[in-house]
Amino acid sequence: MSDLPFTSATSQLKALRSGEITSRELLEVYLQRVEVHNATLNAIVTLDADRAREEADAADAARARGEDRGVLGGLPITVKDSYETAGMRTVCGRKDLADNVPRQDAEAVSRLRRSGAIIIGKTNMPPGNQDVQADNPVFGPTNNPWDLTRTSGGSAGGGAVATAVGLAGFDFGSEIGGSTRIPAHFNGLYGHKATWRSIPLVGHIPNGPGTGRWADMDLACPGAQVRDARDLAPILVATTGPMARDGGFSYTLAPPRARRLSDFRVAVWYDDPSCPIDTDVSGAIQEVIAVLRAGGAKVTIQPTSLPVDIATSHRAFEPLVYAAFGVDRTGITPRFAAGLAARLLQHPRGDALAALRGTFQSHYSWLKADAARHEIRQRWQEFYDEFDVVLMPVTPTAAPPHHGKLIDRFGRHLDVDGSKRSYWDQTKWNAIANIAGTPATTIPVKRNAAGLPVGVQAMGPAGGDLTTVEFAALVGAELDGYQRPPAFAK
Structure with a gap:
């Protein structure tokens, strides 16, 4: 049982389906860990234990009757505090929403529930999603479990920490310029940004609350942070698809382009003067290149056909x-x-x-x-006739220290091998996929000399979410992959 909260969501779902464990038992394991560790980390900012227990009991009863509870049946999860949750506080890091309790779920949350997920609570983030660290005037900062003096990343930093230390099966988040991938990289997880507009953001703040809830925020995409790359597949199955109001429009996830490393065509892009990376991140890229070459993948470094700089x-x-x-x-x-x-x-x-x-x-x-943007998207589509994925950095460094400048967003800096760079360089490699509208998945690779996780990301073609997920799973299996933070391993 001590290992259970650190196992993959897919293995937990298998155990639930086979009857090895009940939803209520799994939930209690997570709730006990929340009680022990959350005060130190400040990852979960709203907890709904009573409702979660009721839903877990209902899931167990339904399973006993032989009912299908969906691809996420009975799994306890957390959700980023930017998604409306009916009857559960949704603050989005904003003082004006400190007591906001929505009457309906966001569309993605509704889909998670219909697929059997049990929402334990909401995870920390910056005000309005507008930062690359999880800190706000309502709840304060979330600490990195690998080093409490460092940021958890953002905007979905609370969810990354909750997942990394085993407080939930996974966290469902959102991003517009790396908000799932940056925290995943900083906390040693697999993080995924879905294809643009493949999962509705209705009921996400912003644009809501109010009438704005019915709009999909431009550039933004749902995503998730998990301990095993293949955990992402059932999450995508549960949430992908159009709103009913879109009529005949449909969206179907494409199968992975390859299922062996030897069959992947990989472009490697990590050298760009607009956003230099440090030796730790460069080293992680080189480790992945070595794995790819050993596995027989076709690897092209800095291809001249890259659509943009x-x-x-x-x-x-x-x-x-x-x-x-x-x-x-x-x-x-x-x-x-x-x-x-x-x-x-x-x-x-x-x-x-x-x-x-x-x-x-x-x-x-x-x-x-x-x-x-759309001209660049077209260029990327043509590029993926030649390649299956692009291997890139996530940010220029591992997790930087807490900065303490919540208001002064443009007065922060990042140290990249002794060079002073803009703090917002952390978004540059990530924003490439947001402009392209394509999926991208982070891969935990190694720990640096300070013991901090260092990851990379794989970007794929639009609709190719399962391609980047499968690539991440294959690569991660040859490297460190997810490791439990030692200070929170018990």
Whole structure:
């Protein structure tokens, strides 16, 4: 039983189906761990133990009657606090929503429930999803279980920590520029960003609450963080598909392009002057290359046919992401505005200017960025005639220290092998898949000298979610893969 909370979701589901364990027993294992460890980590910010127990008992009773409870039948999970959950507080890190209790589930949450998942609680995040670390004025920061002085990443940092230390079967999150992949990389997990618009974001904040809940936030995608790459398959099966309002439109997950490393055609891209990486991340890339070559994969380093460079992709990303976030302006307080003005004076052409322009741009400017996005998407589609996946860094470094600058978003920096870089470089490699609209899966590779996890990511063709998942599973099996954080292993 001591190993159970660290096993894969697929193995737990198998044990549930066979009767080796009940949903209630598995839930109690997780709840006990939440009681012991969550105060130190601050991963789960709202817990609904009573309702979870009722649902677990109902799942067990249904299973005893021989009823099919779905692909996630009886599995306890957590959900990022940006998804509306009926009868359960949904704060999204915002003070104005501190007491917000929705009356209905987000569409993805509803699908998870219909597939049998039991939601234990909600996980921590930054206000409005607008940061690459999980810290907010309502709940405070989430700590990295590998080093409590370091960030868990974001925006889905709370969910990554909850999954890494065995507080739930997995966490269901969302992202717009790496919000599932960055925390997965920092905490030693597999993290997945789904193909754009394959899973509805209706009931996600932003754009909700209110009438905005019915809109899909531009660029954003659901995703999940798991301990085993193949855990992602049932999650995708449970949640992928159109809204009923879309009528005849349908979306079907394509099968994996390959099931052996020797059959994968892999492009490796890790050298770009717009976003240099440190020796730890470069070393992780080299370790994966060695595994691929040993496994017989066709590997091409820095192919000349790459559709874009980072600078080109990011020029399209910035106005689109700030326009998407511009729906939620609750964070534009006098203190934030003062900090933004100060950074504009210090660096008149820096990140603060891009944020200001993107938030208040004209519709005409947005249309130009949107057109650039779709032209890049077309180039990527053509690129995947030649390759199956692209191996890339997730961020330039392992998890950096907590920064303590919740308001001053553009006053932070990242140390990349002694070079001072923008803190927002953490989004650049990730935003490539957000612009392309394609799936991407992180792979835990190794631990650095400080004992921190270091991962990479595989990006694949639109609709090819199961291709990047299978690739991640095959590669991860040859490397460290998921390891339980030692301080929270008992």
